Amino acid sequence: xxxxxxxxxxxxxxxxxxxxxxxxxxxxxxxxxxxxxxxxxxxxxxxxxxxxxxxxxxxxxxxxxxxxxxxxxxxxxxxxxxxxxxxxxxxxxxxxxxxxxxxxxxxxxxxxxx
Amino acid sequence: xxxxxxxxxxxxxxxxxxxxxxxxxxxxxxxxxxxxxxxxxxxxxxxxxxxxxxxxxxxxxxxxxxxxxxxxxxxxxxxxxxxxxxxxxxxxxxxxxxxxxxxxxxxxxxxxx
Numbered sequence: 001x002x003x004x005x006x007x008x009x010x011x012x013x014x015x016x017x018x019x020x021x022x023x024x025x026x027x028x029x030x031x032x033x034x035x036x037x038x039x040x041x042x043x044x045x046x047x048x049x050x051x052x053x054x055x056x057x058x059x060x061x062x063x064x065x066x067x068x069x070x071x072x073x074x075x076x077x078x079x080x081x082x083x084x085x086x087x088x089x090x091x092x093x094x095x096x097x098x099x100x101x102x103x104x105x106x107x108x109x110x111x112x113x114x
Numbered sequence: 115x116x117x118x119x120x121x122x123x124x125x126x127x128x129x130x131x132x133x134x135x136x137x138x139x140x141x142x143x144x145x146x147x148x149x150x151x152x153x154x155x156x157x158x159x160x161x162x163x164x165x166x167x168x169x170x171x172x173x174x175x176x177x178x179x180x181x182x183x184x185x186x187x188x189x190x191x192x193x194x195x196x197x198x199x200x201x202x203x204x205x206x207x208x209x210x211x212x213x214x215x216x217x218x219x220x221x222x223x224x225x226x227x
């Protein structure tokens with residue numbers, strides 16, 4: 001079975017603070033894919049990043065960075081110098097081998113106040 | 115660049131009625147997915163098409179649910195004899211050939227009274 005756990009239900013920060021969203025996954029597949037999506041108040045899921053299981057290199061894109069650690073089955077997401085526009089629900093998702101479906105976590109709501 | 119579109123955006127219906135939703139994927143995306151999202155939860159997979167073939171179906175997709183993609187382009191999701199428990203956001207996504215990312219549409223919010 002595949003499972004994604006996002007233990008943080010809601011995080012509140014003040015603008016310019018750094019914030020890390022945690023994601024822990026479970027899978028028996030040796031090849032799999034991990035994703036992060038953003039769901040702003042408008043409701044549309046926005047794709048942020050995909051990471052393959054065989055590529056443990058961390059990635060940075062502007063204020064966003066992702067830390068993938070297979071040893072702890074984690075794929076954490078850090079926003080540096082948060083902004084009000086970052087306020088949204090963030091979902092981590094997993095896709096295993098042989099299936100196309102994404103398995104999502106329950107999401108973390110991020111509130112960034114001015 | 116046109117994204118995934120869904121119609122209608124909102125649907126209110128009475129219990130027992132049938133409803134149909136439409137999804138138009140991004141042009142040249144051969145894979146199409148349907149998910150359902152209830153309040154406070156992540157999306158849950160319903161079904162997947164590659165071109166016109168329905169290749170995966172979730173156990174969530176009861177006999178009252180049916181999805182089609184007749185020409186490998188747009189897709190429809192029909193719910194027959196709606197129940198209050200069907201109230202949710204129904205999301206459609208598409209992927210290009212060989213791609214692993216799924217790009218989502220704005221969703222159709224269904225309210226069953």
